[in-house]
Amino acid sequence: MAKPELLSGTLDLLVLQVLNGGPLHGFAIAERIHALSRDVLIVEEGSLYPSLYRMEEKGWIEPEWGQSDKGRRAKFYTLTKDGRKQLASERDIWDRVAVAIGDVLRNA
Amino acid sequence: MKLYRKIGFQVAGLFGRGRFNSEMDAEMRMHLELRIERNIAAGMSPEEARYAALRSFGGVEQIKERARDQLKGAWVAQLIRDLRFAVRTICAHRWFSAAVIVTLALGIGINTTVFTLANAVLFKPLPISGGERLVTVAGQNLTKADSPTLISYPDFGEFRTQNRTFEGLESARLEQVALSDGTHPPERLGIGRISAGMFSMLRTSPVLGRDFTVADDRPGAEAVVLLGYGVWTNRYSSASGVIGSSVRVNGAPATIIGVMPKGFKFPKDEDLWMPLGPAEQFASRANHDLWLFGLLKRSTSIDAARADLSVIAARLAASFPDTNKDLGAIVRTFQDTYNGEQVRSIFLMMLGAVGFVLLIACANVANMMLSRSIGRAREFSVRAALGASRWQLVRQLLVESVLLSCLGGILGLALATLGVHAFDLAAQDTGKPYWIVFGMDYTTFSYVAIISVASGVAFGLLPALRASRIDINMTLKADTPASIGHRGGRLTAALVVLQFALTVILLSGAGMMMRSFLAVQAVNPFVPADSIFTARLQLPAGKGERYADSARRLQFYDKLMPLLEALPGVTQAAVASDPPGLGASSRQIEIEGQPNQNPRQRPRASLVIQSLGYLPLIRLPMLAGRGFLAADGSTGREAAVVTHAFAAKYYSNQPAVGKRFRFIENDKPGVWMTVIGVCADIVPDTTNPDASPLICIPCRQEPSGWMSLILRSSSDPAGLAGPLRAAVQSLDQDLPLDGMSTLTAALRHQQWFLSIFGTLFLTFAATGLVMASVGIYAVVAQVTARRTREIGIRMALGATASGVERLVLSRGLAQLLAGLLLGLVGAVGTMRLLAATGLLYGASSNDTVVLAGISVVLVSVGGFACWLPAHRAANADPMSALRCE
Numbered sequence: 001m002a003k004p005e006l007l008s009g010t011l012d013l014l015v016l017q018v019l020n021g022g023p024l025h026g027f028a029i030a031e032r033i034h035a036l037s038r039d040v041l042i043v044e045e046g047s048l049y050p051s052l053y054r055m056e057e058k059g060w061i062e063p064e065w066g067q068s069d070k071g072r073r074a075k076f077y078t079l080t081k082d083g084r085k086q087l088a089s090e091r092d093i094w095d096r097v098a099v100a101i102g103d104v105l106r107n108a
Numbered sequence: 109m110k111l112y113r114k115i116g117f118q119v120a121g122l123f124g125r126g127r128f129n130s131e132m133d134a135e136m137r138m139h140l141e142l143r144i145e146r147n148i149a150a151g152m153s154p155e156e157a158r159y160a161a162l163r164s165f166g167g168v169e170q171i172k173e174r175a176r177d178q179l180k181g182a183w184v185a186q187l188i189r190d191l192r193f194a195v196r197t198i199c200a201h202r203w204f205s206a207a208v209i210v211t212l213a214l215g216i217g218i219n220t221t222v223f224t225l226a227n228a229v230l231f232k233p234l235p236i237s238g239g240e241r242l243v244t245v246a247g248q249n250l251t252k253a254d255s256p257t258l259i260s261y262p263d264f265g266e267f268r269t270q271n272r273t274f275e276g277l278e279s280a281r282l283e284q285v286a287l288s289d290g291t292h293p294p295e296r297l298g299i300g301r302i303s304a305g306m307f308s309m310l311r312t313s314p315v316l317g318r319d320f321t322v323a324d325d326r327p328g329a330e331a332v333v334l335l336g337y338g339v340w341t342n343r344y345s346s347a348s349g350v351i352g353s354s355v356r357v358n359g360a361p362a363t364i365i366g367v368m369p370k371g372f373k374f375p376k377d378e379d380l381w382m383p384l385g386p387a388e389q390f391a392s393r394a395n396h397d398l399w400l401f402g403l404l405k406r407s408t409s410i411d412a413a414r415a416d417l418s419v420i421a422a423r424l425a426a427s428f429p430d431t432n433k434d435l436g437a438i439v440r441t442f443q444d445t446y447n448g449e450q451v452r453s454i455f456l457m458m459l460g461a462v463g464f465v466l467l468i469a470c471a472n473v474a475n476m477m478l479s480r481s482i483g484r485a486r487e488f489s490v491r492a493a494l495g496a497s498r499w500q501l502v503r504q505l506l507v508e509s510v511l512l513s514c515l516g517g518i519l520g521l522a523l524a525t526l527g528v529h530a531f532d533l534a535a536q537d538t539g540k541p542y543w544i545v546f547g548m549d550y551t552t553f554s555y556v557a558i559i560s561v562a563s564g565v566a567f568g569l570l571p572a573l574r575a576s577r578i579d580i581n582m583t584l585k586a587d588t589p590a591s592i593g594h595r596g597g598r599l600t601a602a603l604v605v606l607q608f609a610l611t612v613i614l615l616s617g618a619g620m621m622m623r624s625f626l627a628v629q630a631v632n633p634f635v636p637a638d639s640i641f642t643a644r645l646q647l648p649a650g651k652g653e654r655y656a657d658s659a660r661r662l663q664f665y666d667k668l669m670p671l672l673e674a675l676p677g678v679t680q681a682a683v684a685s686d687p688p689g690l691g692a693s694s695r696q697i698e699i700e701g702q703p704n705q706n707p708r709q710r711p712r713a714s715l716v717i718q719s720l721g722y723l724p725l726i727r728l729p730m731l732a733g734r735g736f737l738a739a740d741g742s743t744g745r746e747a748a749v750v751t752h753a754f755a756a757k758y759y760s761n762q763p764a765v766g767k768r769f770r771f772i773e774n775d776k777p778g779v780w781m782t783v784i785g786v787c788a789d790i791v792p793d794t795t796n797p798d799a800s801p802l803i804c805i806p807c808r809q810e811p812s813g814w815m816s817l818i819l820r821s822s823s824d825p826a827g828l829a830g831p832l833r834a835a836v837q838s839l840d841q842d843l844p845l846d847g848m849s850t851l852t853a854a855l856r857h858q859q860w861f862l863s864i865f866g867t868l869f870l871t872f873a874a875t876g877l878v879m880a881s882v883g884i885y886a887v888v889a890q891v892t893a894r895r896t897r898e899i900g901i902r903m904a905l906g907a908t909a910s911g912v913e914r915l916v917l918s919r920g921l922a923q924l925l926a927g928l929l930l931g932l933v934g935a936v937g938t939m940r941l942l943a944a945t946g947l948l949y950g951a952s953s954n955d956t957v958v959l960a961g962i963s964v965v966l967v968s969v970g971g972f973a974c975w976l977p978a979h980r981a982a983n984a985d986p987m988s989a990l991r992c993e
Contacts, residue, residue: 026135027142045139046166046174049132053175065131068138075135 011043011051013094016079016087019061023076025068026052052077060086132172140165169494190507197508198515204480205512208473211882212516214875215469216559217523222462222868224528224552226455234442234543236310238275238403243410244445245277245400245417250436259398260431261390263424267400267437270420273413276309277402278302280375281384284646286844289355292343293833294844296646297336299357299380309403310374316340317351317366324383331362336379337370357382358648359842373542375401376446393431402439414439446541453945454865461617461872464610466563468876471603471610472883474567477509478600479890481575488575501576509568510561517560524552531864538860570599600887601919605927607880608970611873612931612962616938618873619958621866624948628859631791631949634727635688640851641825642687642816643832645843649813654840661811664839665719668817671835677823680725683807683815684718688726689855690816692716692792692802698777699758700768707775712800713754714792717815719807723749723787725820733765733785741806746781753789754801781805794858797949817845825850861947877966880927881973888920889977899981912982913975920974928966932959 018024018032029052030043055061060083068074079087140161147157165171176182198205233239245267246256259267259279268277281301288294300306304325313319314334324332333355335344344350354361362382373379384398404413417437425432481488488501496504525548532546647655647664655661665683672681686692692714696707704710716722723735731752740747748769755764764783771778792802807815817836819828829848836843847854856863892899899912936954943953 025138027139044166045136045164046171049136049171050174050177072138072141073134074138075131 010094011047012055013087013090014041014043015048015051015055016060016083016090019077019079019083020087023064023066023078025074025076029077055083058082058086129172132175136165136168136172186503187507190504191511193504194508194511198512201480204476208476208512209516209519211469211472211476211879212513212560212563213519213523214879215466216513216517216520216556216563217527218520218872218875219462219466219559220520220524220552220556221527221531222455222458223555224524224548225531225546226459227551228544228546229455230443230447230452232544234310235545236312238311238406239442241275241404241406241408242310242442243402243404243413243439244442245402246438246440246445247396247421248436248438249434251434256438256440258396259400259437260393260396261387261398262393263432264398264400266424267417267420270423271413271416273405273408273416275403275405276305277400278306278309279384279398279400280306281397282375282378282399285358285380286646286648286842287339287343287355287357287380288359288842288844289353290841293837294842295339295343296644296844296846297339297379298377299382300375300378301382301384303384306374306401307368309401312369312372312374314366315369316348317364319366320381320383325385327386329383329385331357331360331385332365332383333357333362334381335364335367336373336381337368338373339379340367356842358650359654371542371545375399376541377539393428401442410439410441450945450947454947457617457941457945458865458868461614461869464614465872465876465879466559468607468610468879470563470567471607472879473509473512474570475600475603475883475887477505477567477571478574478603479886481505481571484575498576502572505572505575506565506568509572510564513564513567514560516563517556520560521553521556524548524556531868534860534864537857574599601923604880604884604887604923605930607876607883608924608927608966609931609934611876611880612928612966613934613938614869614873614876615962615965616931616935616958617942618866618869619962620939620942620948620951620955621862621869623955623958624951625859625862625866627950628794628855628862631794632689632726634729634788635790635851636727636820637689637851637855639820639822639825640687640725641819641821641828641832642690642847642849642851642854643829643845644847645683645815645817645836645845647813647815647843655813658811661813662808665807665811665815667839668836669719671838672817672819672832675819675828675831675835677821677825678819678828679822680721680820682719682722682725682818684722684818685716685812685815686792687816687818687851687854688728688790688792689794689851690858691795692799694800696772697769698772700770700780702758707772710772711758713750714799714802716792716802716804717807717810717812718804722818723804725818726790728790729788731786731788732763733783735785736804736806740784741808746779746809747784747806748781749785749787749804750783751787751789751802754803755783755786757801781809794855794949795861798946816847818851862949877969881969884920884924884970885973885976887923888916888974891919892916892977892981896981896984899984903984909982913978916978916981917974920978921971924967924970924974927970928963931966932963935959935962 014033015029018029018036024032026045026048030045030048033041033043052061056063056077060080061077062080063075063077065073066076143161143164144154144157147160148154152160177186234242236242245259247259247263248256261279264277264279268274271277279302283299283301284296285299286294287297302320304320304322307313307319315337317334320332320334323329335350340346340350350364351366352363354363356362357380368381402413404410414437417439421432421435421437425435491501492498528546528548535546647661649655649661655664668683669681672678675681694712695715696710697713698704699711720736720738723730730749733749735749736747739745750764758764758769759767764786767783768780769783770780787804790802791797791799793799817832819825819832821828832848833845836845849857895916899916902912902915903909936959939951939955939958940953942948943951
């Protein structure tokens with residue numbers, strides 16, 4: 001099976017959603033998305049970090065240096081209030097688009 | 109995000125290093141380490157795990173770069189980086205950069221010069237507040253679409269009181285008068301007789317004294333006059349005591365009440381102003397002698413004003429059918445009124461021409477950039493290999509080219525300053541309207557900025573796009589500079605062809621002007637212009653003035669002639685309505701036996717009124733009959749000498765001498781005149797090649813008050829000015845003389861238009877030709893340099909020098925000829941356009957001599973530019989050619 005690619009624009013949504021469960025560092029975010037998608041989605045580092053920095057710039061997420069579980073220094077990202085709002089609206093859009101696409105696929 | 113952190117981010121983004129960088133490093137490193145651990149846990153060897161992690165990660169630096177680009181202000185950092193790099197590159201290739209900058213400076217400089225001139229002439233409003241709302245109103249016969257007419261005084265009153273679109277509507281009558289005062293020599297000056305509200309409408313008040321009031325305009329008011337600043341400084345040495353003193357205007361006393369500001373010569377080139385005052389001819393609606401100037405109300409369109417006045421005009425036409433039938437009103441902007449179609453078209457044409465020059469410059473620079481980008485292919489490959497994206501490469505190159513063109517623009521601005529200044533000097537004495545001032549202003553600066561950036565993008569984009577499309581492997585592996593691709597070669601060739609085509613078009617314009625200029629020089633070859641001195645005289649001949657009676661005028665000329673002949677060095681003297689080549693009036697005529705009732709189809713003749721001795725003085729050869737005798741022109745002996753062209757046109761094959769014709773003025777026939785002689789053809793007016801054939805009549809027959817004195821001198825004619833003035837003023841104190849110069853100088857002055865614009869077009873064309881030639885030289889040289897080894901082998905195998913030369917030359921020549929052919933097509937169009945303007949004397953729309961001349965010039969100059977590198981290549985030593993790489 002061909003490697004499924006993330007739809008453009010959906011990476012931000014996934015990252016925000018994953019961070020909704022609590023602060024995570026970059027690697028963990030990638031891993032979590034991979035796992036939650038049952039190993040289907042692979043987040044490439046080349047997309048992940050630009051996305052993280054962009055959302056940080058927009059104030060949706062906030063970084064903080066802390067200790068990882070193995071005692072390493074790591075940069076953890078936390079969802080901000082703005083980020084939560086953004087997540088809600090992006091989810092809303094996604095839901096409607098998904099339903100719409102589903103309808104088309106079913107009924108066409 | 110906390111504020112200090114945010115600022116820190118942006119600063120870090122600007123400089124691309126520091127804490128931000130190290131944080132990013134740490135983050136990525138940790139990510140990699142975790143990935144490696146995960147791989148080892150999955151059973152890979154440490155070595156394998158590391159490679160796998162790195163592979164999946166991709167380019168760390170690229171990710172960092174892209175992450176950094178997400179920051180606000182990142183583009184500033186990029187721009188600074190690109191600029192820094194561009195400056196380094198420009199400095200590193202010093203000569204290349206200098207060539208590019210000079211080429212662009214020429215293109216932009218010439219372009220800016222002409223833009224500044226055109227802006228001043230065509231678009232800049234009068235420098236008063238609300239100047240862009242200033243319009244003129246004229247009459248026009250709606251059925252004939254004739255040229256606009258002036259407006260009668262009663263109609264002016266109606267327009268003024270009934271309109272709803274004008275803030276102010278004032279009128280002026282423009283004349284030439286003699287200003288005298290007993291202490292200074294009399295002077296002939298332009299006067300505006302204006303309605304009293306004119307200057308307050310223009311929001312301009314005198315710098316000294318007072319403006320006109322309504323009282324000055326009433327019947328019986330004391331005559332008052334306002335001086336122009338130039339008259340005040342030159343004639344009255346800026347003395348403030350001049351206010352209140354009395355002068356004579358056309359011999360009638362008037363009191364000076366004020367001085368207008370420096371440079372103010374409204375409406376066109378006037379030096380004096382008097383109140384319009386009541387005048388006899390103002391009573392009639394049939395006398396159209398007023399110019400109307402109006403200021404539109406704020407936010408009123410000119411179309412609204414047109415509609416408004418048309419309604420009034422229609423009402424007038426209905427009420428006064430005798431005088432106003434079919435008479436409409438037209439409203440034009442101030443500029444349009446004074447810039448005829450010709451001025452407009454010549455400036456638009458110049459704008460087009462300099463557009464071509466800039467295009468040639470850009471094509472040239474594009475070619476240079478293109479050929480250099482081939483030399484830089486390896487640099488680009490390395491940068492691409494290190495992770496630069498295509499967009500980054502293109503951006504870098506564009507920054508470089510825009511920086512180059514901005515440097516060129518700065519130098520070009522300096523050139524333009526010189527050019528505008530030179531043009532201003534050349535146009536000083538041409539009678540241009542006072543409000544046309546040639547100087548740089550903020551419009552010029554913004555124009556330079558815009559065309560600099562635009563040309564930077566124009567010449568940078570193609571080479572940048574091409575350079576960025578590279579095959580890294582091929583270029584890095586090749587040990588010699590990459591050869592130009594087939595497509596790159598075609599692009600270069602197309603640019604060269606374009607340059608030559610545009611040059612041909614420019615040359616055709618310059619060629620036409622030069623030819624016209626030469627044609628004018630060769631006009632009237634029999635006239636000994638160098639030894640002829642002329643001056644203008646105007647006898648005030650209006651109603652009630654000193655010379656109103658034609659007998660008085662004749663008497664004056666009869667007394668003047670012996671005085672003129674007695675001047676030192678003068679061998680012959682005459683008066684004539686116009687000196688040869690400087691003009692002629694035009695009249696409707698009727699040939700005896702060929703009556704024509706339709707006034708618009710009546711034959712016309714150009715007319716020169718002249719005294720005895722004029723024809724011999726200008727050495728006009730007689731072909732048949734005789735010249736004038738003293739008695740010719742007296743009542744019953746009305747006579748005329750006609751040119752050969754006149755005789756041929758109206759008497760076809762019969763002998764003209766003894767035939768009769770008469771003038772028809774305002775539909776009323778004059779007395780019959782007998783043709784007493786036929787003279788050779790003469791061009792009466794070098795600015796009007798389409799003038800009707802000329803006739804000469806004796807001064808006695810029609811003693812005009814407006815005459816030129818024409819003297820032939822055996823010594824230097826320039827010394828005649830003083831004695832001539834003294835002689836005239838010994839007869840009449842108040843008579844000014846002006847336009848005193850040799851005929852040669854006067855003819856040259858009349859040609860200012862051709863000489864200024866001819867020089868300009870020649871400069872454009874020469875610049876274009878040099879650029880295009882340098883361009884083709886560079887391209888051929890480049891190609892030759894890349895083929896040095898091939899040429900060496902060919903020569904080693906026995907090719908002759910001329911064979912090699914032909915090989916290298918053929919490509920260049922093919923491009924040259926393609927450009928020539930393409931350009932000739934455009935040139936024919938240009939010539940048609942130029943000829944249609946009617947600006948050029950003796951211009952034909954299909955001048956094969958000019959076309960042939962252009963071809964010869966282009967092929968020889970361009971051919972030489974191609975031949976030079978070819979010759980060098982062919983005469984190279986084959987051994988050194990083989991070793992060169």
